[in-house]
Amino acid sequence: PQGYSGSSGPLALESGRDDVGFSAGSAGYKVMDRGGKIRCNFSDMGVNTREKMEHVRDSKTGSSGIPVKVVTNLFGLSMPREWQLYQYHVKFNPELESKRLKAALVYNHPVFKGKPVVFDGVSTLFLAHKQENEVTELFCETQRGETVKIIITLTHQLQSSSPVSIQFLNVTFKKVLKKLSMHQIGQNFYSPSDPVEIPQHKLTLWPGFAVSVGQYENRVMVCADVSHKVLRNESVLEFMTSLYQNVDRARFPEMCEKELVGLIVLTRYNNKTYRIDDIEWSVKATDSFEKRDGTQITYEQYYKQQYDLVLTDLNQPMLVSELKKGRNIDKPRVVHLVPELCYMTGLSSRAKSNFHLMKDLAQEMHLSPETRHQRLSRLADNIQRNKDARLELENWDCKKNPFTNEFAFPLFLILQCMPMNAGDWLRDMRNMKIIRVARLENWMVVCTHRNMDMTHDLVNCLRRVGGPMGFHIEYPRVVQVPDSPLAFVRVLQQNVNPEQQLVLCVLPSDQKDCYDSVKKFVSLEQPIPSQCVLARTLSKQRMMMSVATKMALQIACKLGGELWAVEIPLKSLMVVGIDVNKDAVAKGTSVVGFVASTNASITRWYSHCVIQKAGTMTADCLKVCMEGAINKWQTCNGELPARVIVYRDGIGNGQLRMVVDYEVPQLLSKSNTSPKLSVVIVRKQTLCRFFTEANRNLQNPPVGTVIDTEATRPEWYDFFLISQNARQGSVNPTYYNVIYDDNGLKPDHMQRLTYKLCHLYFNWTGLIRVPAPCQYASKLTFLVGQSIHREPSLELADKLYYL
Numbered sequence: 001p002q003g004y005s006g007s008s009g010p011l012a013l014e015s016g017r018d019d020v021g022f023s024a025g026s027a028g029y030k031v032m033d034r035g036g037k038i039r040c041n042f043s044d045m046g047v048n049t050r051e052k053m054e055h056v057r058d059s060k061t062g063s064s065g066i067p068v069k070v071v072t073n074l075f076g077l078s079m080p081r082e083w084q085l086y087q088y089h090v091k092f093n094p095e096l097e098s099k100r101l102k103a104a105l106v107y108n109h110p111v112f113k114g115k116p117v118v119f120d121g122v123s124t125l126f127l128a129h130k131q132e133n134e135v136t137e138l139f140c141e142t143q144r145g146e147t148v149k150i151i152i153t154l155t156h157q158l159q160s161s162s163p164v165s166i167q168f169l170n171v172t173f174k175k176v177l178k179k180l181s182m183h184q185i186g187q188n189f190y191s192p193s194d195p196v197e198i199p200q201h202k203l204t205l206w207p208g209f210a211v212s213v214g215q216y217e218n219r220v221m222v223c224a225d226v227s228h229k230v231l232r233n234e235s236v237l238e239f240m241t242s243l244y245q246n247v248d249r250a251r252f253p254e255m256c257e258k259e260l261v262g263l264i265v266l267t268r269y270n271n272k273t274y275r276i277d278d279i280e281w282s283v284k285a286t287d288s289f290e291k292r293d294g295t296q297i298t299y300e301q302y303y304k305q306q307y308d309l310v311l312t313d314l315n316q317p318m319l320v321s322e323l324k325k326g327r328n329i330d331k332p333r334v335v336h337l338v339p340e341l342c343y344m345t346g347l348s349s350r351a352k353s354n355f356h357l358m359k360d361l362a363q364e365m366h367l368s369p370e371t372r373h374q375r376l377s378r379l380a381d382n383i384q385r386n387k388d389a390r391l392e393l394e395n396w397d398c399k400k401n402p403f404t405n406e407f408a409f410p411l412f413l414i415l416q417c418m419p420m421n422a423g424d425w426l427r428d429m430r431n432m433k434i435i436r437v438a439r440l441e442n443w444m445v446v447c448t449h450r451n452m453d454m455t456h457d458l459v460n461c462l463r464r465v466g467g468p469m470g471f472h473i474e475y476p477r478v479v480q481v482p483d484s485p486l487a488f489v490r491v492l493q494q495n496v497n498p499e500q501q502l503v504l505c506v507l508p509s510d511q512k513d514c515y516d517s518v519k520k521f522v523s524l525e526q527p528i529p530s531q532c533v534l535a536r537t538l539s540k541q542r543m544m545m546s547v548a549t550k551m552a553l554q555i556a557c558k559l560g561g562e563l564w565a566v567e568i569p570l571k572s573l574m575v576v577g578i579d580v581n582k583d584a585v586a587k588g589t590s591v592v593g594f595v596a597s598t599n600a601s602i603t604r605w606y607s608h609c610v611i612q613k614a615g616t617m618t619a620d621c622l623k624v625c626m627e628g629a630i631n632k633w634q635t636c637n638g639e640l641p642a643r644v645i646v647y648r649d650g651i652g653n654g655q656l657r658m659v660v661d662y663e664v665p666q667l668l669s670k671s672n673t674s675p676k677l678s679v680v681i682v683r684k685q686t687l688c689r690f691f692t693e694a695n696r697n698l699q700n701p702p703v704g705t706v707i708d709t710e711a712t713r714p715e716w717y718d719f720f721l722i723s724q725n726a727r728q729g730s731v732n733p734t735y736y737n738v739i740y741d742d743n744g745l746k747p748d749h750m751q752r753l754t755y756k757l758c759h760l761y762f763n764w765t766g767l768i769r770v771p772a773p774c775q776y777a778s779k780l781t782f783l784v785g786q787s788i789h790r791e792p793s794l795e796l797a798d799k800l801y802y803l
């Protein structure tokens with residue numbers, strides 16, 4: 001039951017139609033879904049940044065390294081070379097209000113009946129073939145016998161590469177997947193009829209696919225990848241009942257809203273997902289609402305009549321979900337959902353910390369390259385074998401083989417000198433000297449009486465592993481505390497002083513309040529580097545040396561140490577990482593993390609965090625942050641940096657124009673002595689996958705593989721980089737888009753520098769997916785957004801205190 005109301009009960013039902021709508025404005029190609037929402041992930045297509053960069057205008061591909069052949073999940077879409085989409089403006093005389101009536105008149109007209117036609121129900125019509133005249137007048141009659149004149153006027157002849165055509169083809173592929181009996185959840189499509197049960201954890205996986213059509217270097221192609229939807233075999237009502245039995249009754253509504261509001265639930269009777277925005281405690285299953293025809297019906301009766309479902313608890317409250325669809329609606333559209341019929345999706349934070357659960361999930365979801373390829377090939381076969389799905393494409397001149405996975409093109413592998421294991425050099429670090437680290441002499445350890453013995457074992461192991469690293473660790477002052485969050489903070493208030501170098505807390509449990517209170521104190525009230533470790537982690541004696549080695553490296557970083565380095569040929573280079581995340585507590589607040597290198601070897605860092613009240617993912621504080629970073633560099637080096645390369649993480653689809661027009665100008669200085677600037681967008685989430693062939697099997701490409709042709713976009717200076725080892729499943733490439741470049745580096749040099757920066761994240765003795773400054777900025781925003789909720793003291797800016 002869905003209504004058009006504010007805080008009151010539902011007033012009407014939304015139609016059960018699941019057709020995909022489409023519209024495009026005649027000016028500016030504003031592409032929208034049904035309901036008027038602009039599909040922002042296609043608005044990036046109008047941003048051409050490469051044409052302004054003279055050094056890559058003709059070629060953006062590298063030339064060094066060893067060429068390798070790869071197979072990708074990009075499939076050629078077979079279309080005539082002269083393929084066009086014809087867009088018409090539709091006008092009705094007399095004017096009609098009803099979108100359904102307009103659509104019925106257009107689709108049922110003899111001129112269009114049985115032909116490929118898409119009409120948005122307002123004024124935009126798409127045809128596969130051009131009408132004889134640019135303006136065509138048609139006549140039809142309504143059921144009431146009224147004559148209506150339809151005037152269609154040709155507005156655009158669109159090539160396959162135009163943004164509107166690309167969006168149109170994406171809508172067409174949605175219809176194709178629906179013809180295969182797949183259900184859309186979010187942007188992806190899943191098969192509820194082929195579930196994978198994980199009974200030991202009460203979870204179900206729905207297999208599915210993420211599909212996107214795009215314009216790549218030489219032609220329009222389809223990118224398809226395997227996706228999974230995680231469903232919990234636990235209804236919201238069961239969760240509420242369990243919570244009711246375990247919390248104070250007076251606090252139950254508050255705790256319930258805290259746990260449920262913001263979660264995504266699935267209603268299996270129609271396979272749709274909703275976000276829980278509120279709980280209506282006063283509305284019950286026996287209450288009535290008004291249907292579209294004006295009649296009254298109770299929730300209980302509605303589900304019995306519509307879905308043959310019997311509700312067992314008639315006193316359960318209703319969940320409220322605000323619908324985002326629709327235009328020109330004065331009051332928000334809401335849906336009332338029955339908790340008993342809603343199933344929770346995704347994983348809770350507790351589930352994510354369950355090692356056995358995550359291991360069992362990974363076995364099903366982390367597919368090997370060969371298995372992933374087989375599933376994608378099966379999807380291509382199903383489209384070819386299904387007559388309705390195949391005709392959906394053929395009607396729009398996408399004929400013959402819509403999927404032709406034929407690409408195996410030469411790419412470039414960057415070679416680097418690495419330790420014995422290029423993916424993880426933890427063992428190497430045990431016997432190698434750290435580049436630079438201060439002696440740890442004045443520090444304090446806080447723990448409970450129960451954990452005293454394992455704390456002494458930890459300190460002894462830290463001192464033992466520190467020696468070979470060149471990290472001298474004196475014995476600390478150990479303070480016992482009662483087992484409570486307030487006790488930890490109280491002891492810190494009484495014992496911490498500015499002369500101390502570090503505080504180490506052995507926490508008795510993973511209670512978030514305790515961790516947050518410690519981090520708030522040492523980041524705000526008494527700025528000092530801190531290290532927290534769970535007693536549970538120290539309880540495994542066999543792992544103690546490994547834990548101590550990692551902790552020693554972390555502590556060295558937090559004291560301003562430099563652990564390892566790579567060769568950076570560019571002189572006087574400052575690299576910057578920027579990330580933006582939402583605050584977990586303060587609604588409408590976002591956290592901007594800005595981390596910049598302060599030395600030539602890129603091993604020391606300056607970290608600045610700013611909290612924005614606007615709540616957007618746009619950073620409006622970059623000018624201040626950049627000035628602070630350049631001043632810090634000048635203080636450390638006695639001169640200004642000659643070059644600055646900024647890696648901007650946290651950018652979603654549709655935000656490219658915002659970064660180019662709003663953020664880049666903030667980073668540019670008007671001074672004549674200002675350094676040259678490059679800005680690179682970093683995206684970890686990409687549908688593209690790449691594999692190499694070996695012994696007739698597919699496997700992950702070697703670490704350091706760069707893809708800068710075929711799978712990239714012609715209007716951008718972009719490339720993919722594989723900078724990590726995948727121990728299980730298929731590797732995820734990281735996508736880079738250089739949107740501004742004063743430095744004029746050759747593509748080889750930009751790619752190699754980016755790869756080298758993936759080695760410099762000191763919290764992991766191996767390669768990571770993104771350049772180190774991006775990961776540091778991400779860790780900084782996570783700490784502030786999840787635990788501190790205020791801007792940390794700048795006294796800690798030259799230390800990696802957030803690791």
